[in-house]
Amino acid sequence: MAALVLVLATLWLPGTSWAAGQGALKKLDRALNAVRLTDSTTPLSVIVRTSPGQRAAVRDRLKASGGVVEAEHATLDALTIRVSPAQFDAMAADEAIASVSINSPVSAFAAPSSGGSGTDVLRETLGLTSASPTGKGIGIAILDSGITPSKDFDGRIPAFYDFVNAGGSYAGAYDDYGHGTHVAGLIGSSGAVASQYQGVAPAARLIVMKVLDGKGSGKTSDVIKALTFATVNRQALGIDVINLSLGHPIYESAATDPLVQAVEAAARAGIVVVTSAGNFGVNPATGQPGYAGVTSPGNAPSSLTAGAFEDQGTVGRGDDIPAPYSSRGPTWYDGMAKPDILADGHRLVSDGSLRSYLYKTYPAVRVDSGHLRLSGTSMAAGVASGAVALLLEASRTANGYPARPSLTPNAVKAIMQFTAFRMHDATGAAYDTLTQGAGALNAAGAIDLGRAIDTATPVGSWWLATGVSQSTTIAGETLLWAQNIVWGTNIVWGTTAIYTNQLAWTQNIVWGTDSDSDNIVWGTEYDSDNIVWGTNIVWGSIIL
Structure with a gap:
C-alpha cells in the first residue's frame, strides 16, 4: 500500500x-x-x-x-x-x-446527544450474545466523576476512592455529575434495571476513583494521583484495566507529559489503559474535519486510544461511520498515529442518576428515571474497556490463568487492532488511519483470537494454539478483520505479525518504539507502510 x-x-x-x-x-x-x-x-x-x-x-x-x-x-x-x-x-x-x-484542568469527553435513530444495538453490533464472556474475574478501574450505586452494579463496586473531596480516601460511592455512572454502565451494567441497556462486560468488578467534580472538571494532578494509586495497588485491588474517559489539550511531548508518563507506568505494570481520543474532530472555525485534535493522555503510546463511531441504529456494520466530533491524529509534538481504534460512542443509553448535574441540566438526554443518552469518545472508551475485559477473561480461561500468564497490554492492543473492521465511506474508499486508527472495534473477533493464543509460548515462537478464521459474522454478514497494526508511525500489514509472540508484545516495550533499535522483529510475511505527515493542514492550536 x-x-x-x-x-x-x-x-x-x-x-x-x-x-x-x-x-x-x-x-x-x-x-x-x-x-x-x-x-x-x-x-x-x-x-x-x-x-x-x-x-x-x-x-x-x-x-x-x-x-x-x-x-x-x-x-x-x-x-x-x-x-x-x-x-x-x-x-x-x-x-x-x-x-x-x-x-491543567481535565474534562470529560461526553455531550448531550442529538440526531441519530436512538435504537440501542450496542452489544449486538459488537457481535456479543448471551454466550459471550461477561468480564467475570476482571477488575476495571474507572477514573471519572464517580458512580451512583444501583441494582445494575450490585456487589461489583468493591472500592470507591474520592480524589476530589477526600484526598483519595476510601469513601461511599456517589456521582454528582453523572458522567462516570454513564461510562460505568456502558462498561459493566448488569441490565438488572433495564435489560436492553446491559453493558459490554456485565460481570466485571468496578473499582471507581472520583477525579472529576460535580461539573465534570478536574485537575491533572488528581488524575495522576489516582493513576499512581491504581498502579501501586493493582494486585490488592485486582485492577486489570483502567478507563480514562477524560483529558486535556496536548502541551508537550508525550515523553515529558506527566499524565502520559503515569499512563505508561501503569502499562509497564501490566494494566491495560484505555483512553479517549477527545471530541475535537471538527474545526469549529470552518465546520470541516480537523486533524491533530487528539488530547492527553490519548497520546500515550501504550494506551489503547479510542475514537468514536456511529452505528446508525443498526446491528450491521456496513453503515457505520466515524463520528464527526471524534478526534483525529496525529498527536501534537510527536506526530504519532492515533486513535488506535474506533468504538461505538454515539447516542448510547446507559445508567444515570436523578440527582446528577447532567440529568438535572439536560432534560433532552433523559431516557427514563435511571438512564441517559450521551455521545462522545468518553462513551467509546467505556465500550472499549468493556471489550478488553471480555478479551482478558476469554484468554485467561483458555490458558488456565494464572498457570499461564495473562496477555500483556501491548498484546491486547495488537489483538484489538488486528481484529477490527476497516471502515469505508459511501464510495467504498477506506477512511484514513488518522481518522479510524486500525478500524472499528470487533469485540467478538478479539475474543476469538484471544482464546486461540497460548500465552506461555516463548518470544519469537508461533503462539496460536488453534486456528482462527480472520473474520466475524455480525447480522448475517461475514466481515474480514482489518489484519493491520498501527505501530507508531507505521502500519504493519499481513497475516502473521500477531500470530507470533513478538518482542513487541512484551510488557517492557513502549508501543511504537523503533523496531531496529529495540530488536523488534516482525518476521518476513508483512508489509510496513510509513504514515507521513505533509506540509499544509493545521488547526489543532484552536483547541488550546
Whole structure:
C-alpha cells in the first residue's frame, strides 16, 4: 500500500519554530511558555518532574523560594507545586529539574446527544450474545466523576476512592455529575434495571476513583494521583484495566507529559489503559474535519486510544461511520498515529442518576428515571474497556490463568487492532488511519483470537494454539478483520505479525518504539507502510 500522506504544517508543529520564534524554554510546556511571555504574577499550579533521586532537593529549593507544595508523586519523581511565573527561568536552569508542566484542568469527553435513530444495538453490533464472556474475574478501574450505586452494579463496586473531596480516601460511592455512572454502565451494567441497556462486560468488578467534580472538571494532578494509586495497588485491588474517559489539550511531548508518563507506568505494570481520543474532530472555525485534535493522555503510546463511531441504529456494520466530533491524529509534538481504534460512542443509553448535574441540566438526554443518552469518545472508551475485559477473561480461561500468564497490554492492543473492521465511506474508499486508527472495534473477533493464543509460548515462537478464521459474522454478514497494526508511525500489514509472540508484545516495550533499535522483529510475511505527515493542514492550536 502506498504511504498515507496527510498534510500538517511543520512550521506550526509545537516545539519547532513556534518555540524558537518566541524564545521558549525547553523545559517548560507550551502553556507555561505562553504565560512566561506575559506580565502575569499570579501563582500557578505546576507539575515538576525531576531527575531520579532529586525530588526532595528540588522541593526544598522551590519551597524556599515561596513555592507551595500541593502533592508529591514519588513513583514519577515529580511533585505538584504552586509557584510564581517569576520562578520559571530559574526552574528551567535547574539541572535537577527535567520538565515543568501546567497542572491543567481535565474534562470529560461526553455531550448531550442529538440526531441519530436512538435504537440501542450496542452489544449486538459488537457481535456479543448471551454466550459471550461477561468480564467475570476482571477488575476495571474507572477514573471519572464517580458512580451512583444501583441494582445494575450490585456487589461489583468493591472500592470507591474520592480524589476530589477526600484526598483519595476510601469513601461511599456517589456521582454528582453523572458522567462516570454513564461510562460505568456502558462498561459493566448488569441490565438488572433495564435489560436492553446491559453493558459490554456485565460481570466485571468496578473499582471507581472520583477525579472529576460535580461539573465534570478536574485537575491533572488528581488524575495522576489516582493513576499512581491504581498502579501501586493493582494486585490488592485486582485492577486489570483502567478507563480514562477524560483529558486535556496536548502541551508537550508525550515523553515529558506527566499524565502520559503515569499512563505508561501503569502499562509497564501490566494494566491495560484505555483512553479517549477527545471530541475535537471538527474545526469549529470552518465546520470541516480537523486533524491533530487528539488530547492527553490519548497520546500515550501504550494506551489503547479510542475514537468514536456511529452505528446508525443498526446491528450491521456496513453503515457505520466515524463520528464527526471524534478526534483525529496525529498527536501534537510527536506526530504519532492515533486513535488506535474506533468504538461505538454515539447516542448510547446507559445508567444515570436523578440527582446528577447532567440529568438535572439536560432534560433532552433523559431516557427514563435511571438512564441517559450521551455521545462522545468518553462513551467509546467505556465500550472499549468493556471489550478488553471480555478479551482478558476469554484468554485467561483458555490458558488456565494464572498457570499461564495473562496477555500483556501491548498484546491486547495488537489483538484489538488486528481484529477490527476497516471502515469505508459511501464510495467504498477506506477512511484514513488518522481518522479510524486500525478500524472499528470487533469485540467478538478479539475474543476469538484471544482464546486461540497460548500465552506461555516463548518470544519469537508461533503462539496460536488453534486456528482462527480472520473474520466475524455480525447480522448475517461475514466481515474480514482489518489484519493491520498501527505501530507508531507505521502500519504493519499481513497475516502473521500477531500470530507470533513478538518482542513487541512484551510488557517492557513502549508501543511504537523503533523496531531496529529495540530488536523488534516482525518476521518476513508483512508489509510496513510509513504514515507521513505533509506540509499544509493545521488547526489543532484552536483547541488550546
